[in-house]
Every structure is written in C-alpha cells, then in structure tokens.
Amino acid sequence: MWEWLKSIVSDTGIMSAVKVTFIMAVSSTAISSVLGILFGLLLERFSFPGKRIVVRINRTLMGVPPVVAGLVVYLLIMRRGPLGPLSLLFTIKGMVIAQVLIITPIISGMIYSYARKAAPSIRVFAATMGADRWQTARLIIRELRKEIYFCMVTGFGRSISEVGAVMLVGGNIKGRTRTMTTTISLLKSQGIFTEGVALGIVLLVMAFILQWICDLLQKEGEEDENY
C-alpha cells in the first residue's frame, strides 16, 4: 500500500497534474474572488434601474454549466477567434479564464446575498459613529470576513473539481494542461480505476490541507484582534 502510494507520488505525470491543478485553482480563485467580492458588494451598495435584472442574470450564471462556459471561452481564444492572436488556447491561462467565468458569478451572487442581509444595519451603525464612506466600506468587509472566506473556499472547491471546461479549453495535454480531474477521466477511459481512485484521494487531501491552513490563519487573525 505504502509502496504503491509512493510510486504514484513519484510518477512525474501525476506530479505535474497536481502542479497544474494547484496553479490553476489558486490563480482562478484569487482572480474570481477579487472580481466577485467587488461586484457583489458594489451591487449591494448602489441601486440603479435594471438592478433586479442584473441580480437575476447573476443568479442564472451561478448555475452555468461549465462546458458551456468552456465552449464560450474556447470560441473566444481559438486561433480563428477574436482573441486568437494571444494564443491562449491549450494553456493554463486559458483554463483560468474559463474558471473565472464560472466562479466569479458564484462568489458575487453569494456575497450579494450576505451583504444585503448584513450591510444596512452596519451602515446605520457606522453613520451614528460618524464614519466616512471608506471607513464604512472597510467596516462592512470586516464584518463580512467569515462569509467572504466561505465564498473563497467554495470557489476553490469549484475550481479544483472542474473537468468539462478544463478539458475543452486546456486540451488535457500531458505535462502541460492535464489536471488531476482530467487525468482521472482519462484513466477511467482506459479502464484503470485504482490510480484514478488514488488521485481522487490526493485531490481531497489537498483540499483538506489547504482549508485547514486557511482556518488556522483566520483563527490567528481573530486572536490578534482581541488584544
């Protein structure tokens, strides 16, 4: 069992899949978080004509099938597409674009819901304390930090579990754009199940450890505040 795990971990193909997955998931979560949190908070803060439609579109996009997002990005960045000259197809960058398209609406939609509940009372409180606009905004973000963190974890979970869009845009090229999920899919098509399961376990362990680290960091932050 141990030898078997060792042989899997030392397999360069698998290690590169882990690396590709990690780079892709972290960068797409980071970009989507910035965009999604900003958009969600702004959407809550300002009202404008057609806002309800925007919210509804956002909610629809939260459930966009990843292959559809993948196909749209593919058409945009393929050689004969509008962004073709940038040659982003079959690269990690291209995969991140597709992921951002999938995850950003999820994060912004969640943030909007949370903010709509909590922000008005915070704003009233800030006003009574005589805070200016920036101080109010910072207070809102601070008060919502748990929710923001939860949204980011959700986004990360979505990005490491993605198969369809990543396969389409990334092309599952060995050593370059092959992620853990597309490796599992390929292994299955070859009838190799044990390695597939092993990779699945590695994927879960990776998510667990990362989340654990995030939890620790968050706790430390809270303790600091108490002083």
Place this chain on the structure above:
Amino acid sequence: MKKKLLAVFLVAVMSFSLATCGEKKEEKKEETKETTEEKKEEKAEDKGKLMMATTTSTEDTGLLDYLKPVFKEDTGWDLEWSAVGTGEALKMGENGDVDVVLVHAKASEEEFIANGFGVERFPVMYNDFVVVGPKEPVAKTDDINTVFTQIINDQLPFVSRGDDSGTDKKEKKIWESLSLDPAADPNYIESGQGMGATITMADEQKAYCLTDRGTWLKQSKDATLESELEIICEGDKNLLNQYGVIAVSPDKYPEVNNEGANDFIEWICSDKIQKLIGEYGTDEYGQALFTPNAGTDS
C-alpha cells in the same frame, strides 16, 4: 393559495407531456416492429444467429449495419456482433463466446490460429491511416519515414492520442519501426482524448497527427469551421490496417456455429460483397473507407 394552484397546474402539465412522449415512443416502436416483421416474412430461410467479435472501427464507420441486411438476405443468417478492441475480440474467440472474429492484427491472428482456437485466416479488406497536418513545411509524400523523420528533426508540433487506443498503439509502433523516439521532440504532445478531439487540437495548433481515414473524412466534412489541415502522407505500407476473418475452431468448441461462420467467410470474400465494401462511403465522403482485398495474401 394561488402559488399552490400554479404548482399543481405545472406538475399536471409536466406529467401530461411526459405521458404523451411515452405514448409516441411506444407507437414508433410498434411501427418498427411491424416493418421488421414484414421484412422477415419476405425472406425465406431463417437459419438463426451468427455471433461475431470485431473491432470498433467496423461498427463506428457503419460498415456492419450496411452489410447485415445483405448477409441476411443472401444466406439467411442473422449477424450479431460485439464491437470491442482487437485484443478483446480475439479473447472472445479464445473463450468460444463467438462463432467468428473480424479483426486487424495479423500477428495476433496468426497466434490465435497456431494455438488452435481458429481454423484459418482469410484477408478481407484494409483501411488506412493518414498523417494530416498543415501544408508547410512537410511536403506531401507517400513515405511515412520522410514525414516522421522531418517532424522529429525539425521539432515540428505533433499531437498524439496518448490514450493507449488502437490508433495510439499503431502510432507508437510506427515510431518504433522507424527507430525514432518522439520524446526527442519537445513539441510532441499527448492529448489523452479521442480521435476527433485530437484532430481539432492539431488544427488549432497547426500540428501534425496520425488518424484513421474514416474519422478524418467524417471530421473534415462535419466540422463547423473548415479544417486547415490536409493529408500529408497516405499510402505507405506502414499505414495499412489489414482486416482478417477467422472462424472459431469447432474442434475446440463443438457448440460454435461453424456452418454460419463458414457461410460468412465465403460470403464476405465473394466478388459481390467485396465490391459492396469497396463502394461503402463513396456516396457520403466521395471516397471509400475500406479497400477490399480478399484472395490476396496480405
């Protein structure tokens, strides 16, 4: 209350539409049943079932569906098949699960006979692989050695299936027989996907790839965007894929349908059927997918 009513209404509409869908399907099924029954009545001698193991390519190209009714009409046997990989097809023959095998791996076929599982191998037809890629810089040729050597030496992009399929094995075998190592080319990539996806990727990357002619013809005909790839190499002996047909030995498995198997072999090697095979695909793709060559010693 209104909402409840609406929900009840929606559920009713959905279940009603589902029910009607089901009815329609049933009607269709009955219709097809009737038509097949009528056909059966027309044909006189119904001899029973002949079970064959074959490779996916003969099924995917639609060749077997095209030949099946003719076989039934000519001989009275009902041909049924299981389309799997060549290795698995021969395994089914070794286990006596099928009456006849139609596969494409000469060495394994000869071994199959040497081990007493098959009676005799008859060549039937071949299809071929082609190398497709951009017009430049590799010039069109019928020599695979030139093409593959140039790809390695100039480090040209090449997309391999890399999924251990029949085509993937064929490609690896060609590299090996030319004693070239594709790993020496940094632009040699493995898609890990099916033939169609691999061709699309090669088109995008302006790369070369090895494909069976059937998939290539279908892909270049059906794709939304016109492919910018062309056939760079065809006709080399290394690219041929010879199909052989073998009856499973009745000495080993007395219960196999040897009469039907012999009828099938005689039938598929006959001039009439060989001509039919040679015509298959010309309507749709403008060229044949298989080249008949029964009677030769390929």
